[in-house]
Amino acid sequence: MSDSGIRRAGAGENDQYDYIVIGAGSSGCAVAGRLADQPGVTVALLETGPDDHHYTVWAPVGVAKLAVKENPRNYGYHTAPQPALNNRVSFQPRGRGLGGSSSINGMVYIRGHRNDYDRWAQLGCRGWSFEEVLPYFRKAEANGRLPNGRDDAFHGAHGPLHVCDQRTLNPFSRRFVDAALQAGMRLNSDFNGQHQEGVGLYQVTQYNGERWNTARAYLHRGDATDASFSGGRDALAVLTGTIALRIEFDGKRATGVRVLRDGVTRSLHARREVVVCAGAFNSPQLLLASGIGPGEHLREMGIDVVHDLPGVGENLQDHIDITIKKAVPTADLYGYSWRNIVRMIPELMRYRRDRTGMFASNIIEAGGFTRSQAGLTEPDLQFAFILALVGSRGKNAGKKAPPGYSCHATNLRPKSRGVVRLRSRDMREAPLIDPRYLSVESDMDNLVTGVRLIRRIFAQPALAQAGGRELMTDDFGPGEGDEHAIRAYIREHADTLFHPVGTCKMGVDELAVVDPELRVRGVEGLRVADASVMPTLIGGNTNAPTIMIAEKAADLIRAAVH
Known part of the structure; x- marks a missing residue:
């Protein structure tokens, strides 16, 4: 894919712009692209990492490499030791480079439940109910299922973000769906339609068998008819390899950004x-480093207080989940064996020829949503069926696992709350991340139910007939399983599903960081527009909601000058 459509900012570029957008991830690309579409407006988009022109980004199977360990396109953060997880440190992937986490994620397109957004509105976030945000989901989306390119009640056909069904369905994905139906779940062909509950096949952010990240959608200007089209905007300057050191202020008004680029420190000014x-970790980090946040913490770090805003870095929420694994000796699944390696050779040729086959898969083709107990108003558990044995993350990643499959059970609305703080005032150092996983006991109870439901699905004929054996669950025992053993397993193996949100939350209470128009409270000329503004986690994957936030943010920003 050519990058000729992006105007690169060089050393001689103008340091004055109408808008400066910090972070070219799922939200930043969308905000900058939409703002740059305005006549007579100039926009600078700052990104620490590189461009997104690499085979591991655009080949969907590359997720297996990008998401699980630190690399040039993944910050690879780590949490503080988590007491409820036997003091384990959790690996926290975050996208680094154009497209951000949309360049390394599993590409699953899920919006969440309509009740999630109605709760935001009930919490004082005026304008963020489901009916009010649905137009922005539709505006962003180009859903390949829509006949004749016509929008329907829930989906858009003409947006920049391609959403489609898997081009080549793995037979084990169908086995999982059939097994879940045999276990009593109902079929759902559209998790983003009228109802979320049920089991089925996920839609993904791909086009013609390639990942469709937000850089392709909003910067490279690929459209719904030609994936190779690349059209630039003279109004948009994209500055990769640029570290935002701090936001600069004149009194209480944000006037620009101090950056480090090519070894040179300079100031960019925003008219x-x-x-x-910058995301749920780096957005609060940047505000803190710029003097906005809890005054006591800022003074401890030797930072002058621009505005004492106690909620910055608070309210960290993340989806924690548990995985059950089953080794199955078949070349239909991903893993290391001579038979699997031999199969990958023609599969690679197939992908290079027509973008189909196993290299076109995101490895997470099927899943579903269910309720852990009767009486809930919406599903609180999500399943993600993985066509491989989920391996180690972080520094231990890369160990070769045999072929098999796994299934995640995710607690969609955890009650545990964590925090992000500074380790130092230098933005080049990772922030202190403490999610406080399972610090509320009900979060553990939810995962226990999830383990039991997965094993019930695995025991159904559709999957059981394929053979294989479960790994590390021998002490669970038969039937529902020994609860003590399951809880011990969760403490030793539960981990993040990579959906941190909430650290610059939107709202009207004393811990709100931004108001419902995403303006940072107590200062002027500064907004936050990414997953960090979510007051509560949504019930599903967070990439689509983050893009929705960016679409709405662009309209709010444009409206401010009229």
Whole structure:
């Protein structure tokens, strides 16, 4: 894919822009692209990492390499030791480079439950109910299922973000769906339609068998008819390899950003607004490093307080989940054996020829949503069926696992709350991340139910007939399983599903960081527009909601000058 459509900013570029957007991830690309579509407006998009032109980004199977360990396109953060996880440190992948986490994620397109957004509105986030955000989901989306390119009640056909069904369905994905139906779940062909509950096949952010990240959607300007099209905007300057060191202020007004680029420190000035889109970890980190946050913490770090805002870095929420694995000796699944390696050779040729086959898979083709107990108003558990044995993450990643399959059970609305703080005032150092996983006992109870439901699905004929053996669950025992053993297993193996949100939460209470128009409270000319503004986690994967937030943010920003 050519990058000729992006105007690169060089050393001689103008340091004055109407808008400066910090972070070219799922939200930043969308905000910058939409703002740059305005006539007579100039936008600078700052990104620490490289461009997204690499085979591991655009080949969907590359997720197996990008998401699980630190690399040039993944910050690879780690949490503080987690007491409820036997003091384990959790690996926290975050995308680094154009497209951000949309360049390394599993590409699963899920919006969440309509009740999630109605709760935001009930919490004082005026304008963020489901009916009010649905138009932005539709605006962003180009769903390949829509006949004749016509929008329907829930989906868009003409947006920049391609959403489609898997081009080549793995037979084990169908086995999982059939097994879940045999276990009593119902079929759902569209998790983003009228109802979320049920089991089925996930839609993904791909086009013609390639990942469709937000850089392709909003920067490279690929459209719904030609994936190779690349059209630039003279108004948009994309600055890769650029570290935002701090936001600069004149009194209480944000005036620009101090950056480090090519070894040179300089200031970029924003005539209208600075928009922070650096994600749930780096957005609060940047605000803190710039003097906005809990005053006591800032003074401890030797940072002058611009505005004492106690909620910055608070309210960290993340989806924690548990995985059950089953080794199955078949070349239909991903893993290391001579038979699997031999199969990958023609599969690679197939992908290079027509973008189909096992290299076109995101490895997470099927899943579903269910309720852990009767009486709940919406599903609180999500399943993600993986066509491989989920391996180690972080520094231990790369160990060769045999072929098999896994299934995640995710607690969709955890009650545990964590925090992000500074380790130092230097933005080049990773922040302190403490999710406080399972610090509320009900979160553990939810995962126990999830383990039992997965094993019930695995025991159904559709999957059991394929053979194989479960790994590390011998002491669970028959039937429902020994609860003590299951809880011990969760403490030793539960981990993040990579969906941190909430650390610059939107709202009207004393811990709100931004108001419902995403303006940082107590200062002027500064907004946050990414997953960090979510007051509560949504019931599903967070990439699609983050893009929705960016689409709405662009409209809010444009409206401010009229």
